[in-house]
Amino acid sequence: MTVVALEATLRERRDRGAKLLVPYITGGLGTDWTDAVRAATDAGADALEIGIPFSDPVMDGPVIQEASDRALKAGATPHRILAELAELDLGIPLAVMTYYNIAFRAGHERFAADLIRAGVGAAILPDLPLCESGPWRGAASDAGVESVLLAAPTTPDGRLGELCEASRGFVYAVGLLGVTGERSSLAASATEIAARCKAVTDRPVLVGVGVSSPGQAAEVVEVADGVIVGTAVVRRLMESGPRGVGELVAEFRRALDA
Amino acid sequence: MNEAEPHTTAEHDGATPPGSKPSSPSPSPSPYPGTVAGEGGFPGGVMGTPTPEGRFGDFGGRFVPESLVPACEEIEESFTEAWADPDFRGELHRLLTDYAGRPSPLTECHRLSEQLGVRVLLKREDLNHTGSHKINNVLGQALLARRMGKTRLVAETGAGQHGVATATAAALLGMECKVYMGAVDVERQALNVFRMQLLGAEVQSVESGSRTLKDAVNEAMRDWVATVDHTHYCLGSVMGPHPFPWMVREFHRVIGDEAREQCRVLTGGDPDVVVACVGGGSNAAGIFSGFADLTEVELVGVEPAGGAAIGRGIPGVVHGMLSYLMQDEDGQVLEAESISAGLDYPGVGPEHAHLHATGRARYEAVSDPEVIEAFGLLSRTEGIIPALESAHAIAWVAREKSLRGKTVLVNLSGRGDKDVDQMMEILK
Numbered sequence: 001m002t003v004v005a006l007e008a009t010l011r012e013r014r015d016r017g018a019k020l021l022v023p024y025i026t027g028g029l030g031t032d033w034t035d036a037v038r039a040a041t042d043a044g045a046d047a048l049e050i051g052i053p054f055s056d057p058v059m060d061g062p063v064i065q066e067a068s069d070r071a072l073k074a075g076a077t078p079h080r081i082l083a084e085l086a087e088l089d090l091g092i093p094l095a096v097m098t099y100y101n102i103a104f105r106a107g108h109e110r111f112a113a114d115l116i117r118a119g120v121g122a123a124i125l126p127d128l129p130l131c132e133s134g135p136w137r138g139a140a141s142d143a144g145v146e147s148v149l150l151a152a153p154t155t156p157d158g159r160l161g162e163l164c165e166a167s168r169g170f171v172y173a174v175g176l177l178g179v180t181g182e183r184s185s186l187a188a189s190a191t192e193i194a195a196r197c198k199a200v201t202d203r204p205v206l207v208g209v210g211v212s213s214p215g216q217a218a219e220v221v222e223v224a225d226g227v228i229v230g231t232a233v234v235r236r237l238m239e240s241g242p243r244g245v246g247e248l249v250a251e252f253r254r255a256l257d258a
Numbered sequence: 259m260n261e262a263e264p265h266t267t268a269e270h271d272g273a274t275p276p277g278s279k280p281s282s283p284s285p286s287p288s289p290y291p292g293t294v295a296g297e298g299g300f301p302g303g304v305m306g307t308p309t310p311e312g313r314f315g316d317f318g319g320r321f322v323p324e325s326l327v328p329a330c331e332e333i334e335e336s337f338t339e340a341w342a343d344p345d346f347r348g349e350l351h352r353l354l355t356d357y358a359g360r361p362s363p364l365t366e367c368h369r370l371s372e373q374l375g376v377r378v379l380l381k382r383e384d385l386n387h388t389g390s391h392k393i394n395n396v397l398g399q400a401l402l403a404r405r406m407g408k409t410r411l412v413a414e415t416g417a418g419q420h421g422v423a424t425a426t427a428a429a430l431l432g433m434e435c436k437v438y439m440g441a442v443d444v445e446r447q448a449l450n451v452f453r454m455q456l457l458g459a460e461v462q463s464v465e466s467g468s469r470t471l472k473d474a475v476n477e478a479m480r481d482w483v484a485t486v487d488h489t490h491y492c493l494g495s496v497m498g499p500h501p502f503p504w505m506v507r508e509f510h511r512v513i514g515d516e517a518r519e520q521c522r523v524l525t526g527g528d529p530d531v532v533v534a535c536v537g538g539g540s541n542a543a544g545i546f547s548g549f550a551d552l553t554e555v556e557l558v559g560v561e562p563a564g565g566a567a568i569g570r571g572i573p574g575v576v577h578g579m580l581s582y583l584m585q586d587e588d589g590q591v592l593e594a595e596s597i598s599a600g601l602d603y604p605g606v607g608p609e610h611a612h613l614h615a616t617g618r619a620r621y622e623a624v625s626d627p628e629v630i631e632a633f634g635l636l637s638r639t640e641g642i643i644p645a646l647e648s649a650h651a652i653a654w655v656a657r658e659k660s661l662r663g664k665t666v667l668v669n670l671s672g673r674g675d676k677d678v679d680q681m682m683e684i685l686k
Contacts, residue, residue: 054589054590055467055590055591056467056472056473056476056576056577056591057476058323058476058479058480058483058577059323059480059483061480065466069466069467072590077588078588078589079588100321100575101574101575101576101583101585101589101591102588102589103589104573104574104575104580104589105574105585105587105588105589106588106589126323126324127321127322127323127575127578128321129320129321129322129323129324129327130324130327131311131320131327132319132320132321149324150323150324151324152323152324152325152327153325154324154325154326154327154328154329154486155324155325155327155328156328163324174323174324174325176484177325177483177484177485177486177487178480178483178484179480179483179484
């Protein structure tokens, strides 16, 4: 399995003037979730975030909670999701998004090695803040896994620089105070946190949480380097399957390229 | 062994009871920075202050989304300041005395003692205002929230005791209050739901996951992530991210401090064994903290067999803490199953994990039928209807033959009024 480096890819595209699009898809959601992964890739995703569902997803709102529940009830496990990902050769970087206990239970070294074997070169663990992340980041780095850290609107300036410095792949700027989910308008905090991150780092800065529509994405990338779109994609997958995902990702792509 | 699993520090201060050994004596260093191997793993002595990183030995920490880290830091700073402030302590003491009815009495159970051949003393937290020990912590946190300028409290609740206590404190201090409660618990603790509503709180039934306490915690944390600028999460047990396990234990320390004095007045000495039920572990932490430095006093926590995080769990991370956790081989959290809504939780406070790992306390499990039996036993022999949670501690004392001839202090953490409906159904 070829691991495509996340940060190198995103930096290269950004430096060519592109705005970055990273859709999120819950692994194991329906028997054809890998078709959705392909559809999102074909529709112009720069990288993909694959959720490994966890029993207690405290950063997720109702839609991704339901997706996680459905996937777990259908027998999704970290092992199975990674095995299915290993079958795909997408040519774009993959990151898993899961909660820390999944990595802790497996053991840092084993979890990192499992990712690499599946062609996944990055991980996002939203309940592992900078202050607790040292041991995992060390193991991840040794295995060649890029560990993406999240910056929140409440993160003080004093820590933001350190956080952006420690992050790998990109900086995940959390667009609002709250859990994942769609909002009718873009929170002012989305561009604020992006601007604060951009001021202290050269790493790609992507805004996620609360980026719900192509219009909102276009607004965000006036400041940020790109967006992560989770709930809207997952809802579309549950409503209209992989083809719907492809259509939605293409809409976001067009809005970012306009 | 799992590479990421914490290891017990090898250092010991001799505080462990004779004959007991740390259950995990591996000398490997912790993978986490900042673990201080002080006396019993605490820089401030057994059940003293955790490390600056919020570690009790290898357990604890602050595993929360980045959005909540600043709030945890603010609470830690405010609590540290308030706890050293005589005005704050004075105000809390006045509320505990004039409002909550402290000190709670110590009751010697003559008939039960005779029947069991064990001298049983009860610390009567059931007689506090709102019917359980929960009020100690809630009054402390509500005062702290007000001091931090927060106007709203959110809380999770299992049996409803912590929810009722939080709703009570919110009413007392004129704060807004929302309580998250698993749908299963809303069903089996309908009386407490109505009490919270009477007190002016909004009760949100939680339909996700196992629809019990664990899911109520998830939902309360989700609320807090979105409202952290004006809301305080009034966590109901010695769990969650640092500083909650430490702070909540400190607010409950009054139980142990009072009981220690009361035992000396009543018996002229210390009890042989101190027993308390353990879900998250707040009432146990409270009473243990008064005796932790007395190495000859044995500390026993009693878990429900269906929610025995220490008995059946292994180290894991959920709800902001690294502690023992019932989980499957992939790290998915298992659903606890207990007759008692208040103990229906797959995790346990990190300080208990440490007390277990160092051998300073031991943890036993009792079954639902044993609890039902103990519920009736205390009611009939002493005229005290215990909460189903507290009946776990009684059940172990009634079962444990080695206690014969000893003096046993049991924390009667709450009263059973809330459980009468449920018991009527069970005993029908």
